[in-house]
Amino acid sequence: MADIADLAALDFASVTPQEFARIVKGLSKKEVSQLAEDSALRTRVISEVVKRMQEQFKPEKAGSLKALIRWEVSGDPVVVYETEVKDGKVTVTEGRSEREPRVTLTANDYEFLRLVSGNASPVTQFMTRKLKVNGDIGLASALPKFFDIPKA
Template identity: 55%
Template sequence: MADSGSELGELDFEQVTPEKFAQLVKRTPAKEITALMRGELRARVLSEVFSRMERQFRPENAGSLNAVIRWEVTGESTATWETSIADGTCTAREGAHAANPRVTLTMGDADFLKLVSGNGSPVTMFMTRKVRIAGDIGVASGLTRLFDIPKG
């Protein structure tokens, strides 16, 4: 059987469920994730994760929230994405578009994948400085309930 790192690197995102992705992230050591997150694969992984955020959004938990969340994923370079939550919808797009996002979350590649796959405790990651938060900490603390995140 292939090791988890090579499985992650060869992943066909069209076919993998969020639960399977969470299992692969859980089995793959952070050093391997960091090594894999380079070039085209990194761009493909980030693009897929953010497009799935739109589909896994739980509008019933958002209430009247209107916010832009900026994600800065550091690694070989900083990839910036924004998710906009407004009127019961979530849209994601690459780049920094909002002049003043409500909150900015900054973390490395491996920590980002652990967070969005349900394999990392947001509170612990914040307390250990694996995730840095600038802006509205209240919005940041409520993000996990806004998305259908697999239980890693």
């Protein structure tokens, strides 16, 4: 069983997406709340997860898609990243740009980690309001096929 100490000690450069997914799967809501209270660890974990989107992107599935996707992880503070899909590549930037995203996905720390680690169904999260989608819902529903999402 994983805990926050496992996550704090994690060398993201050496852990596979599947190993990370297993760690997240073992975390309770309470443990993720503890993670959120440690702002440096929270920032590090979210940053590492979002950066991996570039490595896990499947350009052959995205085709000619051009879109700006904003990810908001609610909490204190709200953490925002944007992923731009263009020319068969994904570019990740931290923060909110002035550009209008095609879709914005918002979740709390726990639901965000479950989503990006393959430990939750995005459809179920959306239907239960744990994942909020603002903008192109069709694009949001297609996102999982554009990324190699790990399974625990």
